[in-house]
Amino acid sequence: MNDTGDGVRPTGERAYRDGTGTFHPPQRRVEDGRRQRVGRTVEVDACVIGSGAGGAPVAKELAEGGMRVAVLEEGDWWETEQFNARPREMMPQLYRDAGQVVTLGTPPIVLPLGRAVGGTTVVNSGTCFRTPGPVLELWRREFGLEALGEAELEPYFRRVERILNVSQVPPALAGRNAEVVRRGAERLGLSGDYLYRNVRGCVGTGVCAYGCPTGAKQHVGITYLPRAWAAGAVTYASTRAERLDMAGNQVRGVIARAAGGGTLRVRCPRVILSCGTIHTPLFLRRQGIGGASGQLARNLSIHPATGVRAGFDERIDQWDGVPQSYYVDALADEGIMLEGAAGPPDYLAMSTPHTGPEHRETMLRARTLASFGVMVSDSSRGRVVRAPGRGRGGALVRYDLDDADTARFKRGIELLCDIYWAAGAREVVLPIAGLPTLHDGDSGPLRRARVRARDLTLMAFHPLGTARAGADPARAVVDPGLAVHGVRGLYVSDGSVVPSSLGVNPQITIMALATRLAFALLGAPAPAGEPAPEHMARPAIHRAHAAVGG
Amino acid sequence: MSARPSATATAGPSARVPGLGRREAAIFLSFADTVLAPRPPLPAVADTDALAAFARFLGASPGPNRIALRAGLRALDAGPRALGFRRGLCALAPERRLAYVQRLQAGPLAGPVKALVGLAAVSYYGDDRVMGLLGYDADARLARARELREREGRW
Numbered sequence: 001m002n003d004t005g006d007g008v009r010p011t012g013e014r015a016y017r018d019g020t021g022t023f024h025p026p027q028r029r030v031e032d033g034r035r036q037r038v039g040r041t042v043e044v045d046a047c048v049i050g051s052g053a054g055g056a057p058v059a060k061e062l063a064e065g066g067m068r069v070a071v072l073e074e075g076d077w078w079e080t081e082q083f084n085a086r087p088r089e090m091m092p093q094l095y096r097d098a099g100q101v102v103t104l105g106t107p108p109i110v111l112p113l114g115r116a117v118g119g120t121t122v123v124n125s126g127t128c129f130r131t132p133g134p135v136l137e138l139w140r141r142e143f144g145l146e147a148l149g150e151a152e153l154e155p156y157f158r159r160v161e162r163i164l165n166v167s168q169v170p171p172a173l174a175g176r177n178a179e180v181v182r183r184g185a186e187r188l189g190l191s192g193d194y195l196y197r198n199v200r201g202c203v204g205t206g207v208c209a210y211g212c213p214t215g216a217k218q219h220v221g222i223t224y225l226p227r228a229w230a231a232g233a234v235t236y237a238s239t240r241a242e243r244l245d246m247a248g249n250q251v252r253g254v255i256a257r258a259a260g261g262g263t264l265r266v267r268c269p270r271v272i273l274s275c276g277t278i279h280t281p282l283f284l285r286r287q288g289i290g291g292a293s294g295q296l297a298r299n300l301s302i303h304p305a306t307g308v309r310a311g312f313d314e315r316i317d318q319w320d321g322v323p324q325s326y327y328v329d330a331l332a333d334e335g336i337m338l339e340g341a342a343g344p345p346d347y348l349a350m351s352t353p354h355t356g357p358e359h360r361e362t363m364l365r366a367r368t369l370a371s372f373g374v375m376v377s378d379s380s381r382g383r384v385v386r387a388p389g390r391g392r393g394g395a396l397v398r399y400d401l402d403d404a405d406t407a408r409f410k411r412g413i414e415l416l417c418d419i420y421w422a423a424g425a426r427e428v429v430l431p432i433a434g435l436p437t438l439h440d441g442d443s444g445p446l447r448r449a450r451v452r453a454r455d456l457t458l459m460a461f462h463p464l465g466t467a468r469a470g471a472d473p474a475r476a477v478v479d480p481g482l483a484v485h486g487v488r489g490l491y492v493s494d495g496s497v498v499p500s501s502l503g504v505n506p507q508i509t510i511m512a513l514a515t516r517l518a519f520a521l522l523g524a525p526a527p528a529g530e531p532a533p534e535h536m537a538r539p540a541i542h543r544a545h546a547a548v549g550g
Numbered sequence: 551m552s553a554r555p556s557a558t559a560t561a562g563p564s565a566r567v568p569g570l571g572r573r574e575a576a577i578f579l580s581f582a583d584t585v586l587a588p589r590p591p592l593p594a595v596a597d598t599d600a601l602a603a604f605a606r607f608l609g610a611s612p613g614p615n616r617i618a619l620r621a622g623l624r625a626l627d628a629g630p631r632a633l634g635f636r637r638g639l640c641a642l643a644p645e646r647r648l649a650y651v652q653r654l655q656a657g658p659l660a661g662p663v664k665a666l667v668g669l670a671a672v673s674y675y676g677d678d679r680v681m682g683l684l685g686y687d688a689d690a691r692l693a694r695a696r697e698l699r700e701r702e703g704r705w
Contacts, residue, residue, distance in 0.1 A: 019698055019702040019704055020702050020703065022702070022703055022704045022705055024703070024705075079705075080695075080699065080704070080705045081696070081699070084688065084692060085688040085689075085691040085692055085695075086676060086678075086681075086688050087672070087676065088603055088672050088673065088675075088676025089603075089606075089676070091672075092606055092607055092609075092610035092611075093610070097610075097611060097612045097615065098607055098610035098611050098612075098615075100611055100612070100615050100665075102665075107661075108661050200704075201698065201702060201704065203694065203698065205691050205694070205695060206691070207691070213691065213692055213695035214694070214695040214698050214699065214704065215695075215698075215699055215704035215705040216698075216704070222705040317685055319685075319686050344681065344686050344688075345675050345676075345680070345681050345684040345685075345686050346671075346672045346675040346676035346681065347672070348675070349586075349671035349672060349674070349675035350668045350669075350671050350672040350675075351668065352671065355584075355585045355648070355651060355652060355655065355667060356584065356585060356586075356587045356648045356651075356652070357587045357589075359585060359586055359587065359671070360586060360587045360588060360589065360592065363586075363592075363675065363684065364592070364684075366684045366685070367684065367685050387614070389613075389614060394612070433660075457664075
């Protein structure tokens, strides 16, 4: 595959399907914390806490730039061959708290977070969008993030997309679940397209969210971290950062606890916190750092989402093909995106909103069920607090869905019903308590209903904003360079710095910001010569709709 | 490094499951049978590895969740008496059990009951035989994945 020769990077079917070209480092530099029972000290130039979308790119770029880098990761390292295509078995092992993180509020919202080397990128759907331009403009206007324009971020986006081989799902791999939605959307004249994803050699195994067993999904554990190892970085897996070592307002290192019981002391002049949007603010709070603005652990947006099922008279087998392969952006300017949400039977059963014989009958029709998601760019805001009795790692997430977001859900679900009917569905199962299954093209019961937040069954996959970036220390936790205001040598690189809801899946935004941070720490100019992608997703977002909080 | 997920095993109502007492196991099976209502061609809950899977979920849960889930099971069993059903969940006839659970789902305990229904559903429908009946073959996917990894030098 020609990545750089003519300055254009292919993003079509061949790039998507070609499974060759995996990067293998000469040495896997992963140290297993389960085996560390005694204390030890290492000295590096930078310590990255967390190995997900925010941490791994920083580690790779810093290591390749000549720094000695240590990456601390609370989760385990997983070989691809350990992924067994069984959601029920993988969920307790790859997800934090066995996938049982749930927000407190109305309604309770399941918030799955990855916990492994590679972070949530190991278990996400692999969907890739750049930060929408209007959102960047909102950040400039509201938070003084002048240097984060589309043009300024372009080289970083290109670099991330090249390393992850971001390319477009070909129709043949999109699955029949996407096909029926595409068919319905086209009949209604609604805008949509096949998604772009970070894959190399995808065959549509259908279990992206439970560890890709083909090694096709290019999560950061098999892309960025191996390149970091090749440049000398070491990942300390099963090792939890406990606290910072500070001298006044200057970072001197990190004290961590390995799962085997030993203490790991990392001496370094700079620390990059990448614990994720839920845990980074709690880590900072434990150190008594980052709270001056009053915004730490607040301003949480999560992109709440729900799934809507539809029964067809044709075979769907939603577990065949890419689970999230198509999107409809007809309402994107209102903060509503429709994206695929398919999965194997156990995943389907878990969220089937029925009980007793009705549950059984729904599951017996599983092969003819389609499942698609409604994702809302939320104006609601939540916060994170430490969970009493849960030690250092416990978090409580408080979040109430506001009326505007509730209305967005109703509108999005109505549109998805229209799409299903247009595609030939004979019934639609709603994720709304008190409403019956819809039949025969009649969305009347839904349209007439007064839907309340507490009636909705929701999940959320994109927590953002709890240590938001901004030029004004009175309104932001980190500065535009992602340094914690008022602290020397401490940076944040994860979803927590993203100051508003995005309206699109955030991994590319987080990785581009992480890459930019690394180049800044190296004192290097933006990367030159990165190939332009042949094509890239252009969702129809023409204005930022998200609230920005206090 | 992390161990491969342990092999699943069928656990009948009298089986001992690590992390779950006999009484709790019986309540889970009764509850799962009520909310999932499997009938042929689907096997009975007790004839699958759902109970062992549920116990693994409990084992991987954070302490407060684990305590709440176990207490929730006990409360499910005791609850019918408080609501005038005169017997515990396990001793009720199937249609009475369903009526009881649906009453809970309509009240202030709807959230916790929904969580337990979800766990019961994923525990049961994740059984290889049940997934196979619905058309999903995990092993076939793994075989293809292994072949691709070996042929193309993937991770």
